[in-house]
Amino acid sequence: MSALFLIEAIGGIQVISKIINAEIVEEGIQGSEILIRDGYIVSELESDEIVDNIIDAQGHYVSSGFIDSHVHVFEHMALNGINADDIGIRMGVTDVIDAGSTGSSDFYEFNKVIETSQTNVHALINIAKKGLVANLHELRDMNDLSDREEIEETIAQYPNKIIGIKVRLSASVVGDNGVAPLVEAIKIASSLELPIMVHIGNPPPYLPDVFPLLRSGDIVTHAFHGKKDNTILTKEGDLIAEAKSAIDRGVLFDVGHGSASFGFEVFGRFIQKYGQYDFSTSTDLHVRNVDGPVYSLMITLSKLYSYNIPLNSLLKTVTSIPSKVFNMKNKGSLLPGNKADITIFSIDKHSITLQDSLGVERELFYLFNAQKTIINGEVVWENNG
Numbered sequence: 001m002s003a004l005f006l007i008e009a010i011g012g013i014q015v016i017s018k019i020i021n022a023e024i025v026e027e028g029i030q031g032s033e034i035l036i037r038d039g040y041i042v043s044e045l046e047s048d049e050i051v052d053n054i055i056d057a058q059g060h061y062v063s064s065g066f067i068d069s070h071v072h073v074f075e076h077m078a079l080n081g082i083n084a085d086d087i088g089i090r091m092g093v094t095d096v097i098d099a100g101s102t103g104s105s106d107f108y109e110f111n112k113v114i115e116t117s118q119t120n121v122h123a124l125i126n127i128a129k130k131g132l133v134a135n136l137h138e139l140r141d142m143n144d145l146s147d148r149e150e151i152e153e154t155i156a157q158y159p160n161k162i163i164g165i166k167v168r169l170s171a172s173v174v175g176d177n178g179v180a181p182l183v184e185a186i187k188i189a190s191s192l193e194l195p196i197m198v199h200i201g202n203p204p205p206y207l208p209d210v211f212p213l214l215r216s217g218d219i220v221t222h223a224f225h226g227k228k229d230n231t232i233l234t235k236e237g238d239l240i241a242e243a244k245s246a247i248d249r250g251v252l253f254d255v256g257h258g259s260a261s262f263g264f265e266v267f268g269r270f271i272q273k274y275g276q277y278d279f280s281t282s283t284d285l286h287v288r289n290v291d292g293p294v295y296s297l298m299i300t301l302s303k304l305y306s307y308n309i310p311l312n313s314l315l316k317t318v319t320s321i322p323s324k325v326f327n328m329k330n331k332g333s334l335l336p337g338n339k340a341d342i343t344i345f346s347i348d349k350h351s352i353t354l355q356d357s358l359g360v361e362r363e364l365f366y367l368f369n370a371q372k373t374i375i376n377g378e379v380v381w382e383n384n385g
Ligand SMILES: [Zn+2]
Pocket: 070, 071, 072, 099, 284
């Protein structure tokens, strides 16, 4: 045995795993096995390589790890923070994107969440310095916004952790400032080549003033909220012109279910008429909606699945679509070369009535259930219940 090989073996570097009996619905992937070396998916093993772990996925679907692109996991610091692993790996989610819980002032503390979670935690930095740490009306005073230098310095200090900027644009958040915080954020985001996630809600600002500002690759979360006077749809159920123009130029709509931000009716009409457009599925999970109406990303996906969206298309909304819009490297696919962060789940026949954020009920016949969560090629959680 060569010295080098010995060091590698002791260091546990050459870990080889194989997932067998996998039901895979991703286009371009054949067969039912996935090979993993050192935390990455590979196309084949050398003839003398020995498999260390066999992961049996019998009876279950296997997907590139689910990405929840809107959560709040600044536990003990932000007003609504929840534990990242509780809603991440323990719910079949390999990657969570915290949407603006922290701004530049407290990123040092947020980095501890990133460093101590088994779930991959990414951040959209709030354009407000204090994020959601001090209050939930963080954009009422324009002096509370970070400037370009503050955002740039934070990104430089914590490389590869900040994947975009968050701006919450509803009346309670911005006060009299309208779209001004967004205009400032876009200047900064453009110079740093980052996407912006905009939260929409109660007006003002009104959507016809918000959408024209957004660039290709920006994200609108809570896109399917059912709040009167400020929805993406006209009375007739068509997209308002500004929303249609936005998705046509590559603005991405995101679910961001939340306590108050997802309506079955709006979503149903959108899917019926505009089902060919990409969107992303996220939960906006935090301490106050995890016990309902949101519960988990699996429940949110179950709700959307009830609109007869093909499974392959629905899975893209939590894999390749978010990984692309947030420029996440080696994520979002089971193809060789990607990180072996993987979600194993089942879709079980189960009748249940669930509510949207408006209290409207809908009967579902299938539920997504998390079975195993794999990070870096290793099972970090499995469903024993
Ligand atoms: Zn949120």
